[in-house]
Every structure is written in C-alpha cells, then in structure tokens.
Amino acid sequence: MPSKRLQWRSLVLGCFKATKNQSLESPNIVSKKSSSSRIFLSDLSLSDYSSVSIMSDLSNSLVGSNLRIFTYQELSEVTHNFSKSNYLGEGGFGKVYKGFIDDNLKRGLKAQTVAVKALNLDGKQGHREWLAEVIFLGQLKHRHLVNLIGYCCEDEHRLLVYEYMERGNLEEKLFKGYLAALPWLTRIKIAIGAAKGLMFLHEEEKPVIYRDIKASNILLDSDYNPKLSDFGLAIDGPEKDQTHITTHVMGTHGYAAPEYIMTGHLTTMSDVYSFGVVLLELLTGKKSVDKKRPTREQDLVEWARPLLKDSHKLERIMDTRLEDQYSTEGARKFAALAYQCLSHHAKARPTMRTVVRTLEPLLELKDIPVGPFVYVVPSEEDKTKVNENDHVEINQGELKTKEKEEKGHHRQRKSRRNRRRVKPLRSLTAHSDTALYKTLGTNLYSPKQAQ
Numbered sequence: 001m002p003s004k005r006l007q008w009r010s011l012v013l014g015c016f017k018a019t020k021n022q023s024l025e026s027p028n029i030v031s032k033k034s035s036s037s038r039i040f041l042s043d044l045s046l047s048d049y050s051s052v053s054i055m056s057d058l059s060n061s062l063v064g065s066n067l068r069i070f071t072y073q074e075l076s077e078v079t080h081n082f083s084k085s086n087y088l089g090e091g092g093f094g095k096v097y098k099g100f101i102d103d104n105l106k107r108g109l110k111a112q113t114v115a116v117k118a119l120n121l122d123g124k125q126g127h128r129e130w131l132a133e134v135i136f137l138g139q140l141k142h143r144h145l146v147n148l149i150g151y152c153c154e155d156e157h158r159l160l161v162y163e164y165m166e167r168g169n170l171e172e173k174l175f176k177g178y179l180a181a182l183p184w185l186t187r188i189k190i191a192i193g194a195a196k197g198l199m200f201l202h203e204e205e206k207p208v209i210y211r212d213i214k215a216s217n218i219l220l221d222s223d224y225n226p227k228l229s230d231f232g233l234a235i236d237g238p239e240k241d242q243t244h245i246t247t248h249v250m251g252t253h254g255y256a257a258p259e260y261i262m263t264g265h266l267t268t269m270s271d272v273y274s275f276g277v278v279l280l281e282l283l284t285g286k287k288s289v290d291k292k293r294p295t296r297e298q299d300l301v302e303w304a305r306p307l308l309k310d311s312h313k314l315e316r317i318m319d320t321r322l323e324d325q326y327s328t329e330g331a332r333k334f335a336a337l338a339y340q341c342l343s344h345h346a347k348a349r350p351t352m353r354t355v356v357r358t359l360e361p362l363l364e365l366k367d368i369p370v371g372p373f374v375y376v377v378p379s380e381e382d383k384t385k386v387n388e389n390d391h392v393e394i395n396q397g398e399l400k401t402k403e404k405e406e407k408g409h410h411r412q413r414k415s416r417r418n419r420r421r422v423k424p425l426r427s428l429t430a431h432s433d434t435a436l437y438k439t440l441g442t443n444l445y446s447p448k449q450a451q
Helices: 004-016 055-060 072-078 129-140 170-175 185-202 256-265 266-282 300-307 328-341 352-364 396-406 411-417 433-444
Strands: 087-090 095-102 112-119 148-154 159-162 218-220 224-227
Touching: 072 112, 072 159, 087 170, 112 129, 129 148, 129 159, 129 300, 159 224, 170 218, 170 266, 185 224, 185 266, 185 328, 185 352, 218 266, 256 266, 266 300, 266 352, 328 352
Parallel strands: none
Antiparallel strands: 087 095, 095 112, 112 159, 148 159, 218 224
C-alpha cells in the first residue's frame, strides 16, 4: 500500500494537473505553517496554480490518511457504468450511486458496498467543495461521521467513495411517507449520535464548523446509528483570539442561524442553532420549511418555538404519528433543549457537549405510556379456528384499569388512544405496543434488513 505521504502527493499532483486550465473557482494550498498536524481548509486560497508549495505542504505533512485513490474506470465498473438501477439520489454536489467493491480491486481493501458521489460539473458546487470533503473526512475519523473510503481526481472527473448507509437519510425516514413513523427512542438515539458528531468537530484543536446540519445530511446505518455526511460546506472555525469568522452565507434555507444570515458571522453556535431545527423536526415530524402547510405554520421555527416552553401547549406540535407513545418528561426536556438551541442570541445557546449530556438521560426514562388496550393473539391451537379477517378481542378488564390510570396527566392522550385500531401481532401472548417496543426495539416498526 502506498505511503500516506505519497497518497497526499498523488492527490494534489493529480488534481491540480487536471484543473490547471479551470477557472479560479478551484483553490490550492498556500504555504502556512501550522502548530497542528492537521491540514486546515483555511490553508486554501485562490492563488497561482503553479505554486510549488501545493506539493510540499501536503507531502511533508504529518497528516494520517487511509484514503484510497480510484480511477474513473474502476468506479464506473463498480457502479455498472453509473446505471439508473444503482442511482441513490442527488444533492447540490451531484448524483450518488450504489456500488460494490470486491476484495480484488485494491490490495488490503475489503469487499464492501459503497456509495459513489460524482461531482456535477454544471452544478453549484465545484472543486473547492470536493477538496473540502477530502481534507476533512480524510483526516477526521469518528463513529458519527460518515467514513470516506477514497476519491477519484482524474481529468475533469471528481468523485468520492463512502461507506454505504443502509437506511438512507433522516429526511427520508421522517418526511417521505413511510408506513411506520420513527419510534420515540429511535429519534432520541439519532439526535444523540448527530450531536456527538458535531461535538467532536467543535472540540477539535481548531474547531470545524459543519455549516450544513440538516435532516438530509444525517445518514443512518442498519441499526439507525446516525453519521454526518456532506462536508462540502464545512469550514475551519476562528482562531483562539477571534470570536468568529466572516463568510458568504451558505447552507440551507430554514436551518441557518439568524445572526449568520444577517452578518455573515459564523461560529460553532451557528451549528447549534441548525441542530435545534433538526431537534424540532424530530419532535414535530414536520419539515423546517413547507409551503404546503397553512401560512402561519410554513416556517417551523417561527410557528413552533413559542410553544416549546409550555408543556400544556407542547401536545399541539408533537408528531401525531407517534400515537402518544413517548415519554412525557422526555418530550418536555427535549423541547426545552430545542428552545435553547434556537435562541436568537448565540451566546445563550448550549454547547454541543451540553446538548449530548442533556439528551443521553432521555433514553432511560420509563414513563412511555402503555396504550388503553392490549393485543390478544390466538394460541397455536386456535389459529386454525380464526380467519385472517376476524377481529382481535380486547381485554375489557385491563382497558378499564388503564383508562383510570390515564385520567389527569394524560387526558388528551386518552382521547386519541381510544380511536386507534386494534392490530394483531405475531405472538403467543398479549403485549402492549410499548412493551413490544422495549423488547424488539426499532425492529417492531422497521424490521432489520437482511445483511
């Protein structure tokens, strides 16, 4: 396997040889000595492409990288010539395809399914965004950051090769009309993982500002473990003696912090605000901006944030698809945290470490209510006597008991639960929805895909 220094040298030599005649939209490395071994994106500048320091800075760096260099032909083969059947989606960078790398393609690289992202040469993003992903994800490794396996920089082609995430992204799971909504505890698990990824970036020796936290950039593996992806807009944060950096406003409408939109001033607190929007989406099951909603509800933050502080009004914005199967105390604390993250004053927002510490205990809360009915499933002996279309009986005794318990704190919940349909479950005993969730976890709602 080529040495790490040779890999970085090949990256720079190959890319800038290919981009020599391109517009000055593409950056290169300017000689800047850093106290850290990490190469910073702030070391990039729009300057003379013939600069010798481009090669010397990277090849002499202590940067550690396991990135693989692929040819365009290799990536064409693993994606079956970028066929429509392998198409996964498209973002600002370009189209993404599913592919499979066998263990003969690269020495030491195990056989695996990958996602290949190809830069759209006519799109809004370009070589600068491609290089940002290589530099950040080539050096920063964390269980909640998507793993960049390698890249291709050949002639005009710019491609990135990532680990494949089986469950797609959070946006698809929350908003694309899936039959079963994400359970409450799964939403908290996703929020915690994404928060840990941001915390890792913010607590680097020189902070990394992600700048594009949103539901579509949070990828999910088969067990719903989240990973941040798409680092094209990521940028190095301010130096220790600075309070902020000033940039052109970039990101996604509905997620950007108000002070960033107004002034261009960017800090890690800008990411915290965007994360607050994601928390609000997880809580409500609604997109940050949706023109199809009533006028006053189209901007989610503007409509919902005032209701986050009042536990009596919180019920009005909770995702109804949860069918009240969530912790009341957990929802209240989750909402309070979202309210803090969405503060109009950057200094009033919590750090991501505080966010993680606030979210983690919510997984342990035991007050997720049991519905006012139980599923009664026939035994093996009775299965032959029961037609598939027969109704499942309700245990009336337990129904009355649960109705009494629900009075008081859960009056609004009780009225909605009584309207639910009873569905049979494949079990020999009677279970509540919550009890089954605790036993089966996310598999109750989204069965784990075969590996």
